[in-house]
Amino acid sequence: MTRIAVIVGSTRSGRHAGRVGRWVVDQGRALVPPHVELDLVDLAEVDLPLLDEPAPAITGQYSHEHTRRWSETVAGYDGFVFVVGEHNHSFPASLKNALDHLFAEWNDKAAGFVGYGVHAGGAVAIEQLRVVLGELKTAGVRTSVRLAVGTEIAGEGPPAPGERAQRSLGQMFGELVAWSEALRGVREAVRA
Numbered sequence: 001m002t003r004i005a006v007i008v009g010s011t012r013s014g015r016h017a018g019r020v021g022r023w024v025v026d027q028g029r030a031l032v033p034p035h036v037e038l039d040l041v042d043l044a045e046v047d048l049p050l051l052d053e054p055a056p057a058i059t060g061q062y063s064h065e066h067t068r069r070w071s072e073t074v075a076g077y078d079g080f081v082f083v084v085g086e087h088n089h090s091f092p093a094s095l096k097n098a099l100d101h102l103f104a105e106w107n108d109k110a111a112g113f114v115g116y117g118v119h120a121g122g123a124v125a126i127e128q129l130r131v132v133l134g135e136l137k138t139a140g141v142r143t144s145v146r147l148a149v150g151t152e153i154a155g156e157g158p159p160a161p162g163e164r165a166q167r168s169l170g171q172m173f174g175e176l177v178a179w180s181e182a183l184r185g186v187r188e189a190v191r192a
Contacts, residue, residue, distance in 0.1 A: 002180055005077040008042040009084045009095035016153050021083045023159045024114050031173045043094050057103040067101050074105040079180030086117030086125035106136040108186045110179035112172045113144040116153055121146025141175035
């Protein structure tokens with residue numbers, strides 16, 4: 001079984017992220033092979049405080065129960081899809097905080113991206129997130145999905161992506177599953 005978490009990166013009230021995350025999971029289940037499990041992980045429900053660990057995450061010495069729970073959650077996945085809204089040409093602080101709580105749990109895993117925003121569908125947020133994930137030894141796949149707020153995401157209902165976004169979602173999941181499964185061997189080699 002290959003496990004992929006769709007991580008909803010925004011905790012802001014009135015956010016689009018929850019609806020986009022549910023759309024990614026619903027569409028993704030039809031796009032991935034039967035042996036791939038997709039789960040929605042919403043940072044608003046994880047409820048991490050601002051980073052409060054006394055030791056750097058790279059040590060793996062977690063003092064707080066909330067960090068240990070988050071560690072267990074992230075460690076259980078082979079790959080991730082990050083749902084990121086663009087906030088002032090970056091990704092949400094809640095996602096940066098969630099990433100910074102851990103280190104080894106992100107290592108040698110794959111990441112896909114679904115961005116949304118008014119300008120370029122969250123492209124800048126995705127590119128900044130790629131840099132941070134590189135430091136965490138997480139391999140970002142090339143294809144990303146970018147949704148335009150106001151047209152593809154409007155009102156209260158589910159996203160209504162265009163043909164380009166639908167095609168990109170399928171390509172992104174194909175790359176993500178392949179990389180997630182290939183990197184399992186890397187993780188096993190590192191542990192040996």
